[in-house]
Amino acid sequence: MEKKDFNITLDGNLLTISSSREQHEEDPQENYSRSEFSYQSFRRSFQLPKDIGG
Secondary structure, eight states: OOGGGEEEEEETTEEEEEEEEEEEEEEEOSSOEEEEEEEEEEEEEEEOOTTTTO
């Protein structure tokens, strides 16, 4: 994963880090076709002290 794949938000003192990534691969052949899909996602939230950044 790269830096651009992450989403970071701060709402009051709730810090949320999330990411989702989708990958699709196709391999067409003369007699058949192969497709693979992959999806990854996560989300974590952290309650920060109220006096942070103050």
